Amino acid sequence: MNRVCPICNCNLKDVRYVKYGNHINSKKKFILEVVYVLIFFFLPKSFFNKYKIPRRITKSIWFGSKIILCRKCGSGHIDKIPSSNELNMWYNTSAGAVLFYKDRLRKITERDESQYKYVRKFVKLGCIDKSLEFGAGEAGLSRKLCLNHPKILTETVDISEKSNEQLRNHSCIDNVEKSIVVGKKYDLIVCSHVLHMVNDMPSIFGQLVRALTKGGYMFIEIPNCNDLYLDLDFEDYSFNYFLQKSSILELIKFYGLELIDVQYLGITWHEVLNGVKQTNMYSTSSNASLIRFLIKK
Numbered sequence: 001m002n003r004v005c006p007i008c009n010c011n012l013k014d015v016r017y018v019k020y021g022n023h024i025n026s027k028k029k030f031i032l033e034v035v036y037v038l039i040f041f042f043l044p045k046s047f048f049n050k051y052k053i054p055r056r057i058t059k060s061i062w063f064g065s066k067i068i069l070c071r072k073c074g075s076g077h078i079d080k081i082p083s084s085n086e087l088n089m090w091y092n093t094s095a096g097a098v099l100f101y102k103d104r105l106r107k108i109t110e111r112d113e114s115q116y117k118y119v120r121k122f123v124k125l126g127c128i129d130k131s132l133e134f135g136a137g138e139a140g141l142s143r144k145l146c147l148n149h150p151k152i153l154t155e156t157v158d159i160s161e162k163s164n165e166q167l168r169n170h171s172c173i174d175n176v177e178k179s180i181v182v183g184k185k186y187d188l189i190v191c192s193h194v195l196h197m198v199n200d201m202p203s204i205f206g207q208l209v210r211a212l213t214k215g216g217y218m219f220i221e222i223p224n225c226n227d228l229y230l231d232l233d234f235e236d237y238s239f240n241y242f243l244q245k246s247s248i249l250e251l252i253k254f255y256g257l258e259l260i261d262v263q264y265l266g267i268t269w270h271e272v273l274n275g276v277k278q279t280n281m282y283s284t285s286s287n288a289s290l291i292r293f294l295i296k297k
């Protein structure tokens with residue numbers, strides 16, 4: 001097998017991998033996954049649009065995959081990343097789209113407030129003309145920007161038509177798109193919990209860097225999928241890439257960007273496994289479950 005790390009481009013010799021959703025190779029988990037995959041296979045696909053199919057069944061698009069890990073940069077990626085059609089099914093049905101059974105957007109959350117304060121600390125928001133929230137979902141941070149800085153022209157991009165419909169009908173977002181519009185430029189790009197979920201992360205990251213104006217800022221928040229996360233027996237989330245601090249630092253170096261700030265935040269992975277409630281507190285632990293970056297072009 002001759003693979004290259006999609007993040008740092010190094011040759012992945014003597015690949016280290018863990019099984020998706022079953023890091024310790026438990027037999028019980030394996031049998032359950034086979035059952036879910038069989039149900040998924042035999043269920044007519046139209047059911048996924050009509051009924052609320054449990055997420056564990058739709059997750060079959062990942063079951064049986066391996067997470068291939070790069071020993072150099074610590075990034076992981078799924079060996080068989082689901083196709084665009086499969087990801088569309090995930091994001092446009094009840095499995096992935098949080099909004100599916102709601103008829104209006106949730107309020108601005110503590111997480112949105114915390115992200116807003118963080119961005120405001122480093123970026124003069126009065127000088128921002130255009131912002132883009134990529135993989136916007138409910139676009140909490142962009143809606144907060146709309147409310148506090150009406151002069152900013154806010155745009156969002158999301159693969160989920162359900163999310164886009166909600167944003168068009170119930171929010172102050174100026175423009176809602178399904179994919180990145182080539183040629184448009186933004187002074188601020190927000191990527192909150194999305195880079196690890198797209199099906200071609202390095203290409204998407206490149207497109208976002210090209211869409212930034214010179215001197216523009218990018219805010220990134222990702223789960224911190226470090227060695228501890230991969231060693232513990234997690235039911236993996238719907239990720240295609242398993243990134244950590246070093247992964248984003250590699251991309252920053254590759255594109256000649258400037259790291260303005262990086263912070264660990266939230267509870268640790270041990271606490272996540274024990275069901276502790278997530279927080280937005282900054283953390284000194286490199287085993288915290290979240291990381292936040294501010295980058296400048």
Ligand SMILES: [Zn+2]
Pocket residue numbers: 005006007008009010070071072073074075
């Ligand atoms: Zn790598």
